[in-house]
Amino acid sequence: MHTPPRPADLPPDRATERPPDRAAELAVECLEGVEDLLGDWLEAVQPLRDTYEGAVPDDDFRGSALQAFELLLRTVAELPVPAELAGISERIGERRARQGVPLDSLLAAARLDFRVVWDALVERADDRDKVRLVASAYHVWEAVEAHVTGIMTAYQRTVLEMGRQREDERRLWFDRLLESGGHNPTVVRDVGLALGFVPSGRFLCVAAPPGSGPGGGLHGAAAALRSAGAVSQRQTVSSASLLVVQLGRRVTEETVLEGLDGVPCGVSPVAEGLAGVPRAVELATATVRVLAEDATGPLRLSDAWLDVLVNRAGHFAAHLTEDVLGGLYGRNAGDGGNGSDGGAVPAAERERLLHTVRVHLTGSGSIAETARALYCHRNTVQQRFTRFCELTGRDIRRPGDAALLAFALRARESGGG
Numbered sequence: 001m002h003t004p005p006r007p008a009d010l011p012p013d014r015a016t017e018r019p020p021d022r023a024a025e026l027a028v029e030c031l032e033g034v035e036d037l038l039g040d041w042l043e044a045v046q047p048l049r050d051t052y053e054g055a056v057p058d059d060d061f062r063g064s065a066l067q068a069f070e071l072l073l074r075t076v077a078e079l080p081v082p083a084e085l086a087g088i089s090e091r092i093g094e095r096r097a098r099q100g101v102p103l104d105s106l107l108a109a110a111r112l113d114f115r116v117v118w119d120a121l122v123e124r125a126d127d128r129d130k131v132r133l134v135a136s137a138y139h140v141w142e143a144v145e146a147h148v149t150g151i152m153t154a155y156q157r158t159v160l161e162m163g164r165q166r167e168d169e170r171r172l173w174f175d176r177l178l179e180s181g182g183h184n185p186t187v188v189r190d191v192g193l194a195l196g197f198v199p200s201g202r203f204l205c206v207a208a209p210p211g212s213g214p215g216g217g218l219h220g221a222a223a224a225l226r227s228a229g230a231v232s233q234r235q236t237v238s239s240a241s242l243l244v245v246q247l248g249r250r251v252t253e254e255t256v257l258e259g260l261d262g263v264p265c266g267v268s269p270v271a272e273g274l275a276g277v278p279r280a281v282e283l284a285t286a287t288v289r290v291l292a293e294d295a296t297g298p299l300r301l302s303d304a305w306l307d308v309l310v311n312r313a314g315h316f317a318a319h320l321t322e323d324v325l326g327g328l329y330g331r332n333a334g335d336g337g338n339g340s341d342g343g344a345v346p347a348a349e350r351e352r353l354l355h356t357v358r359v360h361l362t363g364s365g366s367i368a369e370t371a372r373a374l375y376c377h378r379n380t381v382q383q384r385f386t387r388f389c390e391l392t393g394r395d396i397r398r399p400g401d402a403a404l405l406a407f408a409l410r411a412r413e414s415g416g417g
Contacts, residue, residue: 022129023136027077030120034069041116045109055099064092072117075143089150097158110151114144170195174235182275192274196231202247203277204256205268207240207284217263218243224259240285257298264295310411317411324408327391356384357396361406
């Protein structure tokens with residue numbers, strides 16, 4: 001094949017002038033023998049086509065190329081372009097995107113059109129015509145580039161549309177899993193196939209506040225995890241932005257938590273199997289509701305159970321606080337009316353008693369350890385516990401009462417009582 005001059009090789013005044021009539025006449029001659037051009041092009045493009053030959057049927061490949069050459073030659077010859085040819089570039093781009101043809105191979109093949117068309121023009125030209133053809137190089141190249149641009153634009157638009165469609169389909173499948181609660185084995189299996197999850201795998205669910213930026217900061221974490229080889233699904237529900245990650249040898253629970261550093265979010269326990277993901281979603285979203293306003297990283301449910309239970313208790317948390325701690329404020333305590341009814345204790349004494357109870361609840365349950373933490377004698381701690389029990393009817397030394405006191409104090413601290 002001849003090596004045609006590129007536009008950059010032409011003088012400025014010749015790169016923009018209209019093609020002489022003889023170039024148009026030669027293009028008409030090429031149009032009459034367009035099948036020959038197709039044969040030359042197929043031979044030149046074969047190495048490129050080897051990378052995607054199975055994706056595009058022969059009839060489709062040849063037919064599209066033939067239409068593209070007719071479009072180019074009509075453009076160079078300044079002939080009318082029939083309606084069926086007008087959008088061929090865009091149709092090729094869209095179809096090849098859906099067929100999975102690599103864009104770089106597709107564009108390289110389309111740009112070979114210039115060399116084939118130019119070669120055909122030169123072959124039909126005499127010596128005098130060849131001199132005049134130099135001025136037409138720019139216009140031939142311009143026609144090919146318009147064709148290539150149409151292909152590329154349609155290809156990229158189609159890829160974006162396909163990506164959105166795939167994401168919509170993935171979201172619908174995940175919604176089906178949540179709606180089924182993981183109780184339908186067929187749905188679990190189908191969701192696994194649609195999302196690339198192994199139904200018997202292990203999963204971690206992360207929830208971020210819905211109004212805390214794009215995905216609650218989960219977008220970057222999800223991208224990093226995908227780069228590390230993680231299979232994941234991002235989803236938005238009414239109460240949170242979700243990220244579900246399948247764990248494995250390379251992507252562990254610790255890996256996910258490291259990737260969430262700096263992202264305020266709630267983290268569920270590990271779900272054993274895809275069927276357990278709906279429960280993990282519920283637990284993660286319950287955890288994110290109790291995040292502190294100044295939270296700067298992930299909060300595991302295992303570290304937030306008490307807060308989650310208080311949050312889920314609703315107005316009952318206030319009732320419990322009133323019942324358990326009311327005696328400190330001069331109100332009847334629960335537990336059969338054993339509390340004091342003699343008026344509120346002084347604020348200083350009340351806070352000292354409450355502080356002693358808090359320290360004891362956060363420790364191991366040892367009186368000696370609590371005394372050391374408060375820098376006082378163990379008998380002093382015992383006396384405070386006795387006084388607290390007189391006022392409230394609850395003895396922190398009894399496990400059941402200790403659990404209720406822990407709940408009531410957390411509810412009081414969170415504004416629930």
